[in-house]
Amino acid sequence: xxxxxxxxxxxxxxxxxxxxxxxxxxxxxxxxxxxxxxxxxxxxxxxxxxxxxxxxxxxxxxxxxxxxxxxxxxxxxxxxxxxxxxxxxxxxxxxxxxxxxxxxxxxxxxxxxxxxxxxxxxxxxxxxxxxxxxxx
Numbered sequence: 661x662x663x664x665x666x667x668x669x670x671x672x673x674x675x676x677x678x679x680x681x682x683x684x685x686x687x688x689x690x691x692x693x694x695x696x697x698x699x700x701x702x703x704x705x706x707x708x709x710x711x712x713x714x715x716x717x718x719x720x721x722x723x724x725x726x727x728x729x730x731x732x733x734x735x736x737x738x739x740x741x742x743x744x745x746x747x748x749x750x751x752x753x754x755x756x757x758x759x760x761x762x763x764x765x766x767x768x769x770x771x772x773x774x775x776x777x778x779x780x781x782x783x784x785x786x787x788x789x790x791x792x793x794x795x796x
Contacts (some may be wrong), residue, residue: 665712667703670743671735672784674704681782682714685760686745686753696721714743724746735784742779742787750792754778757790 672678679702691713691759699721705713719735720728730788733779734740750768756778758764765779776793777791 664793667713667715668743669739670782670786671718671719671731672782672786673718673732673735674783675700675716675718677783679700681757681760681762682716685757685762686788688714703721718777735786736782738785738787740786742789744789744791746791748791748792750776750778750790753790762788 668683670678679690682704683690690702691705691707692701692703694701694703699718701721702716703713704716705711710721719726719732723731731740754768762783763781765781766777768776768778770776770794774794775791776794777789779787779789
């Protein structure tokens with residue numbers, strides 16, 4: 661039996677603004693853009709490289725009003741769990757994301773536990789970390 665991650669949900673305030681970060685800054689492709697009533701879900705990934713896909717949605721999409729309000733409050737506080745990506749060229753990825761206008765939280769840094777990483781906030785305030793494994 662095998663099991664693998666298929667989707668990772670990221671809650672955002674504005675889907676179009678977030679697309680500029682995840683698509684243009686990080687280089688993901690829009691795989692699906694689905695409307696349902698007044699909400700929509702956008703799925704991003706790499707068509708040539710199957711793997712987990714990101715699903716962007718607003719706090720109230722598919723949730724009760726009360727649950728959406730709580731999620732919105734956590735999003736505004738910037739306390740939702742961070743998302744961590746890996747890359748084989750941290751410096752180039754950092755420059756591409758910074759050029760997209762993203763808020764830099766940490767420039768590329770060698771960590772004492774091994775990887776080299778950097779971090780940003782997406783337009784909704786979610787922390788995004790990008791890591792590069794140590795070179796062997």
